[in-house]
Amino acid sequence: MTDQVQDSSDIEAIIPQHELEYDTDYEIGQDNVEVLGLDIHNPVFFLSAAIILLFSVLTLMFPDQAGDFLGHAKQSTLRTFDWLFAATPVIVAVFAITLCVTPLGRIRLGGAEATPDFSILSWIAMLFAAGVGVGFMFWGAAEPLVYHAGTWGTPLAAEVGTPEADRLAFSATLFHWGIAPWAIYAVAGLALGFFAHNKGLPLSIRSAFYPLLGERVWNWPGHIIDLFAVVSTLFGLATTIGLGATQAANGIAYLFGFEPSIWMQIALIMSMTGLAVISVIRGMDGGVKLLSDINMGIAFLLLIFVVIAGPTVLIFTGLGEHLWSYVTDTPALTDWRDRPDLNWFHDWTIFYWAWWISWSPFVGMFIARISKGRTVREYFSVVLLAPFAICVVWFTAFGETAIGQHDAGIGELANEVTDSSIVLFQMLAELPFSMISSIAAVCLLIVFIVTSADSGALVVDTITSGGKTDAPVGQRVFW
Template sequence: MDHEDPILTPGQDNKQVMGLDFHNPVFPLSALAILLFILYALVYPDAANTQLGLAKNWSIEHFDWLFMIAGNIFVVFCLALICLPVGRIRLGGSTARPEYSRTSWFAMLFAAGMGIGLMFWSVAEPVAYYTDWYGTPLNTPANTPEGASAAMGATMFHWGLHPWAIYAVVGLSLAFFAYNRGLPLTLRSAFYPILGERTRGWAGHIIDILAVLATIFGLATSLGFGATQAASGMAYLFGTPNTIGTQLAIIVVVTVIALISVWRGLDGGVKLFSNINMVIAAILLIFVIAAGPTLAILTGIGTTAVDYASHLLPLSNWVGRDDDTWYHGWTIFYWAWWISWSPFVGMFIARVSRGRTVREFLIAVLLVPTLVTLVWMSAFGGTALFQAENGVGELANGISDVSLAMFHMLEQLPLTGITSTLAIVLVLVFFITSSDSGSLVIDSITAGGKTDAPKGQRVFWAALEGVIAGVLLYGGGSTALSALQAGAVATGLPFTLVLLLMCFSLYKGLHREWREQNALPRMAR
C-alpha cells in the first residue's frame, strides 16, 4: 500500500544550539558513538582489531552468498531501469534542469566513487592475481597467458558494473525521494514507501546513524592508510623518512586543504578539485599509453573487455567455488567495502544529480565509469602485466608492497620523477575531494537533510575525519586503523539488506511517479 505524500521537510526536527543547526538525536548520538569507538581503539587497539576482525571475517565467511546475490541483483535492477519506461522520469520534476555540466558532474561522481583506489590497485591487482600473491581467480594457473586473462577480467569485475550499481541504487533512491517526493536528503527517506511516517522515529534515526558511522570510518581509514602509502611513495622517490611524523604531516596538509574546500562549498570546493583531478588523471593516462607498450595497450582495451565479459558469469557465481581463499579475500571483501561506502558515495551523487533523467543518471553512474575504468585498467594494469610477463623491473618479482606498485611501473617509463610526483599529487587531491564530499554528506545527514546548514558544521566533520585518522595512526598505528577498517567492512552486512529493501522501495516510488505522470481520466480506469 502506497503512503501519501509526506509532510516532512528538511531540518524540521532540528535543534539550534550555539550556532549549530543539527538533527536530534542523529548528530549527538553519531558524535558520541564515534568518540567511544575511538577511545576503545586507542586504549585496546589489539583487542579492537581482533574483535572487529572476527566480526568482519564472520560476515564475509557466512554471508558470502548474500553479498554476491545482492551485487548481481543491483546490476540487473539498474540495467532494467535503464530500459523500462520509468527511465524517462526526471529527477526534480519535468521542469528541472541540471545544475552542472556533464563534464563537471561526471568528474565529481567519479572522484568521490573510487578515484583513490584506481591509483593503487589498477597496477597492483592484476599483477597480484597473475603472480598468485594471494590466490588466483577461479584457480587459474599463475604466470600463464590464461592467468593474465583472468587477472584483467577479475580486476574489471571488482571495479566495473557491480560497485557502480551499488552506488547507483543508493544515489538514485535518495535523489528521487528528495527531488520528486519532497523528502529530506538523508538515507532514511529512501524507505518512506515502506516505513511511512516511522522514518521520523527511531527506525529512521538508526538508519542515518549507521550511515554516518560507515561514512566517517571509511573516510578516516582511507585517509590513514593513504597517508602511509603516500609517505612510502615519497620515501621511495625522494628519500624522505617514512616516519609517523611524515604520515601525520600528510594528514594535516590534506585535512587543512579539505577544510578550506568544504568552507568554500560545493561549487568552489569539490567541483574545482574534481575537475583538477580529471585533468591530472587524463594527463597521466595519456602519458602511460604513449610511453608504455602503446600497441599492447590499445589492443588490450578490446582484449580486457573480452576478458571481463568472459569471466563475468563465473566470477558472479557463489555456488561451489574452488578458489575459496581468493574469493573471500578479494571479491566478498570488495563487495562489503563498496556497500559500506554506498551511503557516502550514493548521497553525494544524489546531491549533484538534480535535473537528470533516471536513464541519464544510470548511464552516467553505471556504464560510463565502467568504460573509463576499462581504458584505465588496460593502460595501467596492461602495462604492469606487460612488465611482469617480460621480466621488466620490480613487478617481474610480483607484488612486495601495494603502495609502491604504481611507482615500480612508472619507474620503467621515461620521466619517472615527473610522472611519479604527478601520481602522488593526484592521490592527495583525490583524498581532498573524498574528504570534502564526505563532509558534505555527513553534514546533510546530521542536519536532517538540509544542504545549507552552517559552515561550521561541515568544518567540524571534515576536521573530525583528519583527527580520527591522525589520532589512531599515532596512538595505535596500523593495528588501530585495521580495526577501523574492519568495523567499516562489518557494516556492509546490515547495509546489504538495507540496499535490497531500497531497490523495492525505489521501484514502488518510480512506478507511482510514472503512473501519476501518465494517469488516465478516472472514468477510463
C-alpha cells in the same frame, strides 16, 4: 544522451499524479536544535559523534584487542554472508537495467522542468573523484599484477603463467571496479534523489524508507537508519583515506630515498585535512566541483603519458580483449558455490562488495545531490557506463605496463610484490620523466583523498542536519 520530457502528462502516464507527492507534515530540519551556532539534528548528530569518538578512543587504548576483534568479525561476516554480498550487485544491476528500458526511464529527477546543475563533464568528474579515485591510484597497477603473479592467490585458482591466469588478472580486476560498485551506488543514489527531488522529502537516507515506514521514518526507526549511514560512511572514508595516505607517504619516501614513518602519514593526513577544510568552506561549486575538474585533468594527462610511454600497442589491443574477458568471466567470478579459490574470493571479491555497500550511503547520497535534472535513463547510462569505461582504460594501461615490466624482468617489479602501495611508483620509475610523473601521481592521489573527504563531509553534514544542504560552515568543518 539527455531525455527530454515534453510536459507533466508524460510522467502522469507512468505514475498517477497523486503518487508523485507524499502527504506529510514533516518539515526539513524540524527536529534540529541550535548549539553553539550549529544547526544539528537531535539525536542523529549527537549519537553518531559519540559512537565515532568512543570507537576511536577504544581502538587507541586497546589496539591489539580491537584488531583481533575486528579481524574476527570481518572473517565471520565474509564466511556467513558471502552469498548475500555476491548476489547484491547482480540484483541491483538487473534493477537498474530494467528501469532504463521501461517508460520509467523518462522520469526526471526534480520534475519535468528541472535542469541539471552541472555540465556532463563536471558531473562525471565528481562521480569518479568521489567514488573510486583513490582506489584507482592504489590498485591501478598493483591489482592486475598481483593476480597475474599469484602473489596472494589467483582468481578461480588459475595456474600462474597460463593464458587463463593472464586473462583473469584483468577480468577479475574489471569485475571488482566496473559495473558492480556503480550499480550499487546508482540504485542507492536514485532512491535518495527521487524521494528528495521529486517527493519533497529531506535529502537523507531515511527518506528512501518512507514507502515502507511511513511517518515512523521521522522517529526512532529513521534515526537508526541515518545513524547507521553516518557511521558506515565515516568508517568507509577512514579506510580509503588510510590507504591513500599510506600510498602517498610510501610514494614520497620511495621517490626521495628515505624510510616512511607513521609520523609522515600523520603529517600528510593533517595537511590533507586542512585542504579538505578549505574545500568544504568553499562549498560544492568552489570546492568539490573545482577539485574534481582538476582531478580529471591530471588523471587524463597521467593516463595519456602511461599509454604513450608504456607498451602502447599492447594496451590498445588489450582494451577489447579485457572487455570481452570481463563479459565472459563475470558469471564464474560471481558464482559463490563450490569455489576452488574460496580464500581469494573472500579476501578480494566479498571484501570489495562489503566495501562498496558500506560506501553506498555516502556515494549514493552524493550522486543524488549532483544529479538533479537528469532523467532516470540518462542517470543510469552515465553513472554505470562512464566510470566503467574509465575503469577499462585505466586498469588496462597501468596493468599492462606493470605486468610487462614484471615479465620482462625490468626494475623492481621483476621481484615479488611485497608492498602494493608503491607498485605505481615502481612502475613509473622505469618510464621516461619518472620523477615528474611520480610527483604528478602523488599530487593526484592527495587531491583525490581531499575530494573524497570533502564529499563525505558534505554528505554526513546533510544527514546530521536533518536533510539541510545549507547548514553552517562550521558544521561541515567538524565532520
